[in-house]
Amino acid sequence: MHTTITAATAADMRALGTHLANHMHGGEVILLSGPLGAGKTTFAQGFGAGLGIREPIVSPTFTIARELNGHFANGTPAHLIHVDAYRLGGTDYAPGQDSVNRLLDELESLGLDEELEEPGTHTVILMEWGEQMAAALADERLEVHIDRPLDTMVPEMARAGLPVDPTSAGDRIVTLTPVGPYWNQFMHDLPDMPTMGKRQA
Numbered sequence: 765m766h767t768t769i770t771a772a773t774a775a776d777m778r779a780l781g782t783h784l785a786n787h788m789h790g791g792e793v794i795l796l797s798g799p800l801g802a803g804k805t806t807f808a809q810g811f812g813a814g815l816g817i818r819e820p821i822v823s824p825t826f827t828i829a830r831e832l833n834g835h836f837a838n839g840t841p842a843h844l845i846h847v848d849a850y851r852l853g854g855t856d857y858a859p860g861q862d863s864v865n866r867l868l869d870e871l872e873s874l875g876l877d878e879e880l881e882e883p884g885t886h887t888v889i890l891m892e893w894g895e896q897m898a899a900a901l902a903d904e905r906l907e908v909h910i911d912r913p914l915d916t917m918v919p920e921m922a923r924a925g926l927p928v929d930p931t932s933a934g935d936r937i938v939t940l941t942p943v944g945p946y947w948n949q950f951m952h953d954l955p956d957m958p959t960m961g962k963r964q965a
Contacts, residue, residue, distance in 0.1 A: 765941075766939055766940060767939070768937055768939050769940070769957070771803070771910075771937075771938055772935045772936075774803065774806050776936075777803045777807050777810065777910075777936060778809055779810060780807065780810060780957065781806075781808060781810025781812075781813070781814060782810040782811065782813050783814070783957050784814065784906075785810070785813070785814025785815045787950070787954060788814075788815065788836060788888050790836065790840075790842065790883070790884070790886045791882075792883065792888050793888075793889045793891070793904065793905040794888070794906045794908060795891050795905050795907045795908065796890060796892045796910075797892070798912070799911075802912045803910050803936050804910060805821070805822065807938075808821050808892070809821040811844075812834070812846075814837075815834040815835065816834035816835040817833070817834035817842075817844060819832055821846065828848060828874065829845060829846065830846045831845050831846075832844045832846065840886065841886050842886060842888060843887045843888070844888050845876070845879060845889045845890070846890050847890070847891040847892065848892045848893060849893040850893040880902050889902075903943070903944055904944030904946045904947060905947065906940060906942055906943070906947045906950070906951075907939075907941040907942075908938060908940055908941075909938070909939045909941070910936050910938050911938075911939070912934075
């Protein structure tokens with residue numbers, strides 16, 4: 765089962781991130797995916813705000829992972845690990861080693877493999893570009909995928925069967941897919957956001 769939400773503006777995307785973060789308790793793994801420019805960092809900024817993190821949330825592309833401290837809605841300490849797996853998995857590996865194992869090796873070298881397998885009671889992991897890793901390590905996770913609209917200003921290209929690039933304008937469609945019993949119950953209990961587009965299960 766999955767849920768789709770329409771985010772018409774950057775403020776909507778931040779609000780969605782904040783809304784989800786307000787219902788975190790610790791021990792959660794969230795996988796964030798979508799094309800470049802879809803709004804992943806904007807979502808992460810709202811998520812950080814919902815955890816009471818005062819430091820700016822930026823893409824950790826050049827550091828792979830950032831660790832930030834805040835607090836949950838009930839006031840207990842929160843530890844956010846924000847991972848960008850875009851650059852994980854280079855070329856210096858043994859022949860025949862598959863891409864998942866390459867990524868897992870790099871996670872282990874960063875000390876993040878155990879965090880993914882069993883996050884601490886005050887830890888939340890938000891991972892961008894980590895579809896293969898999270899699926900291999902985290903049995904319980906929430907997958908958040910953001911789709912950008914296609915550029916409707918070039919309909920003649922679409923009619924001709926030519927590739928049409930996503931546009932920076934227009935609504936984002938956010939799909940929330942729970943994996944595992946914890947997240948299925950979480951999504952069942954999650955209140956709707958009255959200011960956002962309709963949720964569809």
